[in-house]
Amino acid sequence: MKQIKIVTDSTVDLPQEKINDLSIHVIPLNISISGVDYIDRINLQPDEFIEKMEAAEELPKTSQPAIGQFVELYEKLTADGSEVLSIHLTGGMSGTVQTAESASKMVDGNITVIDSAFISQGLGFQVLKAAELAKEGASSEEIIKEVEKIRLKTKLYVTIDTLENLVKGGRIGRGKALIGSLLHIKPIASLTDGVYTPEANVRSYSALVRYLTKQYVQAVKGRTVQAIGIAHADALELAEKLKAALLEHTPDALIDIAYTTPIISCHTGKGAIGFAFYTD
Template structure:
């Protein structure tokens, strides 16, 4: 991606693919909980919802309101509960709780990919690059929401850890996820922060 002139592009599955899969999964009478990345960044969940109405089976489509680990944690919890024999209603209730208790931050090292993706103009990216700006955003109600701009890795780590400490004060953390795309050094710095594990449920 770093060397590519054009970024790889993604597209949501066709509605027919959802219909085919839903028919296969419900053929034996099974219920389906279909969890997807936030509708604020993709039309996938809307397509899944439309497909579910074209199938006779019992299908519940859920907008996770997240991407990455924010989505993954919901999928894992749903699978764990289903394996234990939990009802569809109980699983949905638990997922609702997880969404309310999840906070997800996104940051990028360079603004160049935002230019390639058409998110910002080259002039704005040039200014940002000259100032060494590294934007930090969160997913709020499933929508990419800018939160801060920092100018170094150390400032980025300080900001994220500060936000984390404030968010979990007096709480027990069920899980933490750090995902990266060719930013292993930064991910390792965050992982080593003691405050990340202080409140983590063992």
Template structure:
């Protein structure tokens, strides 16, 4: 039977231990801050990046991996006849999927590229399940079918504490940001069809926790919870409060809190959280 190998990118927010244990290949994106370029989670940690971002006058820029980097990896992984499934962050926010698709056309290996339509641990839900199935000897088609099912049943919300990075990144206008800051507005958005989509506005952290925990309780009713994670940018307290509220409302306790990648925090700024889950 043909072996299947799994590739993803550094925005999946996976721990090094899990990557090693499941044999996942992770391609890093790069971040440029004050003219210096770093490889995500290779040359710079999320914490180091946060310190630099707070001191920087301009918004850091993230770049997708080069096509050549993917080609090299695909050729190496497929040299023993293995097939490759490469699952990446949403094409709505990065050119990473496009880079991977171009590389798949050039590579001598058999590569299937999947746009996860998500980021962070919502991307990881798909990657981890694919890697576990590959390890258990499932076929490429079986794995792809399962990944598509997880994608369909996943939800991701993002909340930001400051509108500064959204303005610098051109996602909202300065006038809106000024009004938002004066009113202490915290926007809540979802990643719908892979695109940042505003869903609500609240005025306090307590209201963020209330909105997200109630939405979660509603979505998981009479369903099996398969995975829950909170990715945070300098927002441990908010993430912990949300985890506690979820436990109180639903009794569910297995919620991972992780530091998110600089690729995401450059868009959100400090104080942001990403809340994601999938159910069946």
């Protein structure tokens, strides 16, 4: 039966039950640890990844899906005349969306590829709404319009507990990391226009929670909060503290906490938090 089918990638950080219930199709990214290749969330789960990453001498490497995976899935989904909306993590952090775009041009079906400009639950907000609207029978134009609205209204912050992975990845020098470690500096960044953008440095978990809560309160003032999500890299206790602080300001909010994809924790290291929300 003709319908609109939703495709995304494994950085989406949505609960598996929602993915199943809404028939969302997920293309996994790839991870290499100490010369061994894994498929994100297929033969490597987020908690397992943290353990393997901690034990590895070198920083694990991540890579986008092969173009053939997209072509094969797109051909399968459009074979009955259905349309495909393929929504992916920001092109500022991965070539996945560009690969999806190239694959869409190799298939005869009606495929629209969207750069979410986000990752993790920021991406998840768009994918979830698209899948819900598709299930309700909305047109592709209506879905795309709503997804664009969500993108413009979303804020996403990332906090880092250890600078070690930034050193291994060549993002900062070891001397700077040593100073940061001695001062207990925890960088906070936002994802702005799809690009990782430094925002602030704090020196304690309590200061981190205060900063994020303050940003949230200022951003949602006079608006209706549509969704809030927290993702963590083996930092559930910190995620729960942030959730409690947010609930003091928005008591009726439903706040999802997820264990983030290895694609993110590979770059941030253990202890990182991702915090996303969007308003009307």
